[in-house]
Amino acid sequence: MPSSILTLEVSARSSQKAESGSVRVKVLGPLERAKDAVRALGLYWGIALFCVLFPLLHFILVPFFLLLGIFLSVRAGLARERMVDGSVLCPECKKPFSVKPALVRWPMNEVCQECRWSFVLIPDSTRD
Ligand SMILES: [Zn+2]
Incomplete structure (x- = not known):
């Protein structure tokens, strides 16, 4: 569609x-919603992977961005409309x-x- x-x-x-x-x-459409969800997940999990490089801060930043990625990915997947x-x-x-x-x-x-x-x-x- x-x-x-x-x-x-x-x-x-x-x-x-x-x-x-x-x-x-x-x-x-469903395909665009799936693409948005994958894009959000990839972006925030990429940031989480990058944060592994920082000593001590990675104990907070990595789980934070992993969870944020899941949350924003689900939200993007459920959104039916995007404001133009x-x-x-x-x-x-x-x-x-x-x-x-x-x-x-x-x-x-x-x-x-x-x-x-x-x-x-x-x-x-x-x-x-
Ligand atoms: Zn005003």
Whole structure:
């Protein structure tokens, strides 16, 4: 199944206020999810292998990166969508906020670069 890019209407909500905007997400097929998972595992296990070189620190760093690799690999494997880009208005200061590419887990927590308020992005329509 080839992956496709969807445009979603989202709400940006802070504690009191809400704004709307839209984001583009790439729907990930099973093959891409598997590739992301293997890539994450390879990256962090590679770092763990490199950390073997450091005396004493390797007792902490190697298990840390091995476990982090497993955790992030599972997370990448379960993610169904990846953010491509998007723009919403910050609900607090009303300035444009651009959404960074990342794996999507709704609701997404974001922090406005202008006013430092945090808000959540929630897709408007209910999807399955
Ligand atoms: Zn703001």
